[in-house]
Amino acid sequence: MKMINWAIVGVLILLPFYVINRTDTETQRRMMISELRYDAALDTAVDDAAQALLINVDQRQEARYESAKRVRVNKEEAIDSFYRTLYMNFGIAEDTIAQGVLNRYIPAVIVIGYDGFWVYAEEEFANAAGETEIRPVWGPKKPYAYADTLGNSVSFTLDDYVTAYEAGSRTWREGFRSEIQITTAIPLLRDAEVFEQVRRSTIVxxxxxxxxxxxxxxxxxASRYGISYTFTLPTISDEEWNNTVNDVGVMAFVQGIPMGRKTYNNYALGGSRVLKKPVIIGAVKEGKKVYYRSACAFPYPVEETFASEKEASQKGYMPLPCSNDP
Structure with a gap:
């Protein structure tokens, strides 16, 4: 067989593989673009919702508690803002049918308050006409409650302000842990380090x-709507969970949106007072790798950026303090 014939045979054999590979590459590219667009839409919606938590709320009512974290929240304004921004960024602001479809892939939205949290999720109930209806509603406020083996109970907050019941004396204590620790027999309130660990784990x-x-x-x-996807509790890092107990805010979850041969699953967290953590800059100073917060004005060549100081340290960068650091 002549060389030209072998070449033709080779082309005929390899062409289908080339076409398939090119198609797969294009599909993956489109999926990546869609995923990035969905991420941006969800992050923006949660940030807008977190900002809306403080709209039309009189914070002077909380001044007596002397806590910057004790703020009143407007969860109705927050959930309206969340869906309004989400629909707009998905391009379905005027399409109520598409909005209803998207809602099926949002199992829950959580508003994290100072002394408890609320969940906005679907519930089944009978409406005024006696008909069965399923739609998202606010659940009751859930406190950050803890009880020890001695019968003592403590209601935590996002700082060390507590409301505690002392079983031995059958009395209630209320105030900052540092202030009431000497007047209570509750062991947890007398150890600052253990208290902080238990407080965070209880809230999470x-x-x-x-x-x-x-x-x-x-x-x-979801099974009644013909959605075969099984929604599951997302895997969230300890660092992200710790962020939830630092300030009032909003968490939202989106799962199971069909995206080619895969499904879109993500969550987003936004704080009402500090929406974005400062960017950590990795730079080179006199031949040494250093990192500092973006608020610091240093002229050193930037090598890379990080989301946290821990991440920068793991890459071998050393901290460089500046006048803006607390």
Missing amino acids: NAIQNELAFRINRHNQY
Whole structure:
């Protein structure tokens, strides 16, 4: 067989593989673009919702508590802002049918308050006409509650302000832990380090448990709409969970949106007072790798940026303090 014939045979054999590979590459590119667009839409919606938490709320009512974190929240304004921004960024601001479809992939939105949290999720109930209806509603406020083996109970907040019941004396204590620790027999309130660990874990566990319950309930409702995707509790890093107990804010979850051969799953967290963490700059100073916050004005050549100081340290950068650091 002549060389030209072998070449033709080779082309005929390899052409289908080339076409398939090119098609797969284009599909993956489109999926990546869609994923980035969805990420941006969700992040923006949550940030707008977090900002809206403080709209039309009189914070002077909380001044007596002497806590910067104790702020009143407007969860109705926040949820309206969340969906309004989400619909706009998905390009369905005027399409109520598409909005209803998108809503099926949002198992829960959580508003994190100073002394408790609320979940906005679908519930089944009988309306005024006696008909069964399923639609998202606010659940009751869930406190950050803890009880020890001695019968003492503590209601935590986003700082060290507590409301505690002392079982031994059958009395209530209220105030900052540092102020009431010498007047109470509750062991937890007398150890600052253990108190902080238990406070954070209690808040995180309360939110996780409620979220797991809501997602399981959402699976029951989703199956009625013909959605075969199984919603699950998302894997969230310890660092992200710790961010939820630092300030009032909003968490939203989107799961199962069909995207080619995969599904879109993501969550977003926004704080009402500090929406974005400062960017950490990795630079070179006199041949040494250093990092500093973006608010610092240093002239050193920028090598890379990081989301946290921990991430910069892991890459071998050393901290460089500046006058703007607290």
